[in-house]
Amino acid sequence: MRRTRVSIRFGKLNHCTMDDANPTGAKCLENAVIPDGHQGPLIDRCAPSRCANSVIAPSHLPIWTAEHATLTNLLATPKLPPGRRALLTEQLREVDLILRRADR
Ligand code: SF4
Structure with a gap:
């Protein structure tokens, strides 16, 4: 073997x-x-x-789910400077990818 x-x-x-x-x-x-x-x-x-x-194991999901919610809330803030919005959007995209990996 x-x-x-x-x-x-x-x-x-x-x-x-x-x-x-x-x-x-x-x-x-x-x-x-x-x-x-x-x-x-x-x-x-x-x-x-x-x-x-x-x-990404099930034990990691709560922290990434919380991060997703935080970023989503921040992006809902009116009048975010464009640079800050772009950074948050990119971070949210990364978190989305991570959560999708966990679904595999
Ligand atoms: S980027 Fe990849 S190889 Fe490097 S620490 Fe993270 S999981 Fe490990």
Whole structure:
């Protein structure tokens, strides 16, 4: 029987399944300056909505659902500066993607 080794980094916003030996597709490493000797993901650059290694578990849903509601409420604010509205809209789009991933 062939053995596979899967490492999972458990997080509050998502879980990361990146294989340190094969980081292909890790969004956090794309266009990043990686410190000498560093191995593994760059957690502070994590992209939960776009990375193939990102797992959104049921335990993550409450925080993302709350974030969706917060962003939706903020976007309902009249007279938001255009730059702020664009930023919030982009953030809401990212959260939508994350919630869709959780449905898979
Ligand atoms: S972007 Fe996030 S999920 Fe993807 S490899 Fe990096 S830390 Fe892991």
